Amino acid sequence: xTRTSARLERRVRRDFGAxxxxxxxxxxxxxxxxxVQAASVIGAGGDAERVRQALRLADLDWRDVLxxxxxxxxxxxxxxxxxxxxxxxxxxxxxQLWRPVGPEELGLVEESGWREWPPRPRRPxxxxxxxxxxxxxRPRAAGERPGPRHGLGxxx
Numbered sequence: 535x536t537r538t539s540a541r542l543e544r545r546v547r548r549d550f551g552a553x554x555x556x557x558x559x560x561x562x563x564x565x566x567x568x569x570v571q572a573a574s575v576i577g578a579g580g581d582a583e584r585v586r587q588a589l590r591l592a593d594l595d596w597r598d599v600l601x602x603x604x605x606x607x608x609x610x611x612x613x614x615x616x617x618x619x620x621x622x623x624x625x626x627x628x629x630q631l632w633r634p635v636g637p638e639e640l641g642l643v644e645e646s647g648w649r650e651w652p653p654r655p656r657r658p659x660x661x662x663x664x665x666x667x668x669x670x671x672r673p674r675a676a677g678e679r680p681g682p683r684h685g686l687g688x689x690x
Contacts, residue, residue, distance in 0.1 A: 539568050541623040546575055553582040564589050569619060570596045573603045573610045576622055 538546075538561045546561070547554040561571050570592055577599070578584035592599045600611040608622045609615065635643065642652035 538562050538571060539623075539626070541626045542568055542572055542575065545572070545623050549575065549578075549580045550582055550585075557582055557585055560586065560589065564592070566592055566596055569610055569615065570599055572619055572623060573599045576608050576610075577602050577606075 538558060542561070543558055546557050550557055557575075561575075564571060564574075566574075566589075574585050574588035574592065577588060588599050588602070591602075597611075600615075603609050604611040608618050610619060639652060643650075646652070
């Protein structure tokens with residue numbers, strides 16, 4: 535289950551009138567990103583049954599839903615799709631967090647309007663892990679091959 539973005543929900547309510555509530559529920563149950571959901575809605579041209587067909591197609595291969603928008607004003611299949619999606623739905627794309635956050639940090643992200651990460655707190659110097667220095671017990675002579683060390687391994 536995914537969360538349908540507010541801007542996509544506004545578009546559904548604008549384009550589909552009485553069927554909007556059912557379609558919003560359907561989109562929220564669909565496991566697709568906003569881009570695929572928007573391609574389903576925009577490509578339907580106000581026809582609720584076409585949204586349902588597009589979501590069934592996405593169950594087979596979501597890329598086909600995107601390809602159905604290719605060569606239209608809202609082409610979501612090719613590069614630059616983000617700008618075209620913003621034009622079709624308005625600004626305010628959902629933000630996907632790529633690192634785990636606690637409630638305090640999530641609150642700071644929300645305060646920024648979901649646009650930036652807060653500065654990370656500094657860790658004390660002793661918290662940093664340092665790998666032990668690695669050195670060679672003795673320098674090898676030119677052409678000398680490494681052999682067993684400390685009785686481990688067999689000569690090759």
